Amino acid sequence: MILLKSPAEIAKMEAASRIVAEILAEIQTRVKPGVETRELDELAEELCRRHRVEPAFKGYRGYPASICVSVNDEVVHGIPGRRKLKAGDLVSLDFGVRRDGYYGDAAVTLAVGEVTPQARLLLQATEESLYAAIDKARPGNRLSDLSHATQTVVESYGFSVIRQFVGHGIGRSLHEDPQIPNFGPPGRGPILKPGMTLAIEPMTAAGSWEVKILADGWTAVTQDGSLAAHFEHTVAVTEQGPLILSRI
Ligand code: MF3
Numbered sequence: 001m002i003l004l005k006s007p008a009e010i011a012k013m014e015a016a017s018r019i020v021a022e023i024l025a026e027i028q029t030r031v032k033p034g035v036e037t038r039e040l041d042e043l044a045e046e047l048c049r050r051h052r053v054e055p056a057f058k059g060y061r062g063y064p065a066s067i068c069v070s071v072n073d074e075v076v077h078g079i080p081g082r083r084k085l086k087a088g089d090l091v092s093l094d095f096g097v098r099r100d101g102y103y104g105d106a107a108v109t110l111a112v113g114e115v116t117p118q119a120r121l122l123l124q125a126t127e128e129s130l131y132a133a134i135d136k137a138r139p140g141n142r143l144s145d146l147s148h149a150t151q152t153v154v155e156s157y158g159f160s161v162i163r164q165f166v167g168h169g170i171g172r173s174l175h176e177d178p179q180i181p182n183f184g185p186p187g188r189g190p191i192l193k194p195g196m197t198l199a200i201e202p203m204t205a206a207g208s209w210e211v212k213i214l215a216d217g218w219t220a221v222t223q224d225g226s227l228a229a230h231f232e233h234t235v236a237v238t239e240q241g242p243l244i245l246s247r248i
């Protein structure tokens with residue numbers, strides 16, 4: 001069941017999501033060669049305290065940190081730790097908070113120092129696919145129009161979309177209906193209505209889309225070891241079209 005939000009609820013989600021964007025922006029300034037990924041988690045925790053919000057991921061199904069930091073072939077759910085970032089890495093930061101009963105969720109992938117032309121293209125393709133999907137988040141469209149838009153952009157670059165993880169509805173829960181695959185034919189699934197709030201999150205690989213989960217039970221990596229990227233926004237469907245909530 002897809003829960004529709006009132007304008008007042010969307011305003012609360014916007015407040016939560018804006019804080020997500022602000023915290024992510026601050027964490028991004030710390031992404032440099034030599035930084036341990038756990039330092040980014042410590043910063044995320046500190047910024048949650050400062051903004052008086054709850055980190056959304058900590059303790060979610062036992063996830064042990066406040067932010068997901070996924071490096072290179074890691075697609076999503078990388079656990080921060082002693083790993084040091086180095087020039088040439090691609091690092092995905094995925095972060096969410098709960099504020100006043102509502103969640104916001106967003107992700108971004110960054111280059112650490114100079115990266116290969118292929119890595120730069122993967123970032124470009126993935127971010128472009130997110131905005132192509134967001135542009136379909138309008139009343140009257142079907143949910144799979146978003147999925148199809150994402151897949152079309154990513155595959156036009158010769159990259160692939162991850163199948164095993166999907167975007168999701170979001171609101172009073174971090175994960176609500178509907179699931180939003182990043183692939184598939186257009187014109188299927190529920191008709192979009194004003195008041196739907198969606199976390200749209202293309203995850204992509206430079207090589208093949210198959211993933212495996214590491215022994216930590218969380219970190220998803222590409223099976224072929226190819227680079228991965230991930231961008232995400234929390235978006236509301238409104239009469240006027242898509243409204244990106246996770247924006248400063
Ligand atoms: N953006 C991801 C999601 O919506 C992050 C979840 S991490 C978890 O699934 F730890 F909370 F699972």
Ligand code: CO
Pocket residue numbers: 105106167168199201232
């Ligand atoms: Co999400």
